[in-house]
Amino acid sequence: MDRYDVAIVGAGVIGMSVALALKESGLSITLIDAASAPASEPSGRGVDGWGKRVTALTPASEEFLGSLDAWSAMHRTDRVASYTAMQVWDGEASGAIHFAARDVGATALGHIAESQLTMSVLAELVAAAPAIHNRWSARVVGCTSDAEGVELDCDDGSSIRAELVIAADGARSNIRDLAAMRTRQWRYQQNAIVATVELEQDHRDTCWQAFLATGPLALLPLAESNHCSIVWSLDDDVSPRWEAASDAEFVDGLNRALSAVPMRVTAVGERATFPLVQCHAVDYVKDRIVLVGDAAHSIHPLAGQGINLGLADAKVLAESIINAIQRGGPWASAPVLGRYQRLRKTENLAMMAAMQAFKWGFGSRNPTAVMARNFGLRMVDEQRWIKNWFAKQAAGA
Numbered sequence: 074m075d076r077y078d079v080a081i082v083g084a085g086v087i088g089m090s091v092a093l094a095l096k097e098s099g100l101s102i103t104l105i106d107a108a109s110a111p112a113s114e115p116s117g118r119g120v121d122g123w124g125k126r127v128t129a130l131t132p133a134s135e136e137f138l139g140s141l142d143a144w145s146a147m148h149r150t151d152r153v154a155s156y157t158a159m160q161v162w163d164g165e166a167s168g169a170i171h172f173a174a175r176d177v178g179a180t181a182l183g184h185i186a187e188s189q190l191t192m193s194v195l196a197e198l199v200a201a202a203p204a205i206h207n208r209w210s211a212r213v214v215g216c217t218s219d220a221e222g223v224e225l226d227c228d229d230g231s232s233i234r235a236e237l238v239i240a241a242d243g244a245r246s247n248i249r250d251l252a253a254m255r256t257r258q259w260r261y262q263q264n265a266i267v268a269t270v271e272l273e274q275d276h277r278d279t280c281w282q283a284f285l286a287t288g289p290l291a292l293l294p295l296a297e298s299n300h301c302s303i304v305w306s307l308d309d310d311v312s313p314r315w316e317a318a319s320d321a322e323f324v325d326g327l328n329r330a331l332s333a334v335p336m337r338v339t340a341v342g343e344r345a346t347f348p349l350v351q352c353h354a355v356d357y358v359k360d361r362i363v364l365v366g367d368a369a370h371s372i373h374p375l376a377g378q379g380i381n382l383g384l385a386d387a388k389v390l391a392e393s394i395i396n397a398i399q400r401g402g403p404w405a406s407a408p409v410l411g412r413y414q415r416l417r418k419t420e421n422l423a424m425m426a427a428m429q430a431f432k433w434g435f436g437s438r439n440p441t442a443v444m445a446r447n448f449g450l451r452m453v454d455e456q457r458w459i460k461n462w463f464a465k466q467a468a469g470a
């Protein structure tokens with residue numbers, strides 16, 4: 074049986090980030106993923122050339138990726154777009170808010186990067202790190218823990234023993250289930266359709282977000298001035314219609330949804346659909362198993378915060394472990410892991426509650442709710458101090 078100090082299950086963005094953050098800690102690390110190694114960097118720039126999944130990264134996430142040497146490598150590709158403004162409006166009424174980076178003295182509110190780009194850059198760094206033993210195409214199917222450590226069984230018949238298991242295996246975490254870690258979970262009764270669109274106009278380095286009666290629609294600017302990535306969250310009863318629509322019908326539907334802003338979609342690339350689930354683990358730590366990223370919490374993509382919360386988990390967990398090693402104490406102990414849980418759970422829960430409130434407030438077609446949110450959006454837009462506060466939150470300042 075192979076033995077390591079740390080076994081990380083799941084080599085998505087979060088699993089690879091924790092591994093890299095721990096690579097100088099002196100610990101032996103194995104990183105296991107059921108999928109094959111990520112595809113190389115995307116290279117196309119047409120509607121079907123950009124990766125379908127993109128993420129909006131906050132300055133805090135950029136700083137962390139920078140500390141892993143990933144951010145500069147991502148930037149060098151000329152595929153990362155900075156966004157300097159956000160335009161949010163109510164598709165059912167006339168309320169709107171405009172946030173700009175310059176209002177809070179920042180040069181950008183954040184950056185948009187394709188998930189495939191982030192993954193391929195991290196995978197190269199992981200492959201070059203001597204302390205990380207990386208295994209692709211191995212699914213973990215068994216997990217048993219005792220006072221000294223955890224044993225993992227893989228579907229190829231191999232087994233691993235580690236002092237600590239970090240579960241970064243996504244929203245449907247198998248490790249979380251195998252360890253009988255409880256969750257609170259509910260479906261939003263929505264699916265998200267993602268695709269790249271071509272615009273008639275320049276996207277003006279702006280994130281556009283409409284709150285429609287059927288769910289929010291976001292347009293995220295790409296590093297080509299007339300291309301955006303869309304995330305269109307749609308109620309279960311309407312999403313099949315838009316999944317089955319022809320490209321022309323889909324473009325027409327988008328243009329109707331965008332009628333309040335000067336943006337016209339001219340073409341759409343291949344679409345993909347994701348069911349939206351909100352899930353939060355009751356505890357992030359059990360014995361010597363610790364959850365990070367979507368394994369601990371998955372939230373609605375409307376605020377584009379899933380990856381950012383996960384990267385913050387990765388940073389705090391790695392710092393807690395490294396601090397314990399530097400103090401010469403036990404690094405996989407309950408107090409060390411408890412510190413991580415305490416610091417991250419509060420922030421993750423606050424974000425999830427905010428998303429739930431947004432979903433509730435903007436999902437309603439009740440005229441009183443429409444009036445109230447319309448008033449709220451206008452009030453925020455007119456009050457510079459509240460607006461600046463929101464802009465600072467967006468910029469992670």
Ligand SMILES: Cc1cc2nc3c(=O)[nH]c(=O)nc-3n(C[C@H](O)[C@H](O)[C@H](O)COP(=O)(O)OP(=O)(O)OC[C@H]3O[C@@H](n4cnc5c(N)ncnc54)[C@H](O)[C@@H]3O)c2cc1C
Binds near residue numbers: 108
């Ligand atoms: C439509 C949509 C749009 C989004 N947009 C944004 C956005 O704009 N900004 C943002 O911040 N977030 C966004 N998110 C959320 C973001 O994509 C997730 O938060 C993020 O991908 C979670 O990363 P992760 O590494 O925790 O999990 P994952 O990316 O799910 O990775 C989990 C990994 O674990 C592996 N795995 C699973 N089970 C096993 C097993 N048993 N054994 C071995 N390996 C296993 C999988 O193969 C996978 O590689 C969006 C989500 C959706 C659905």
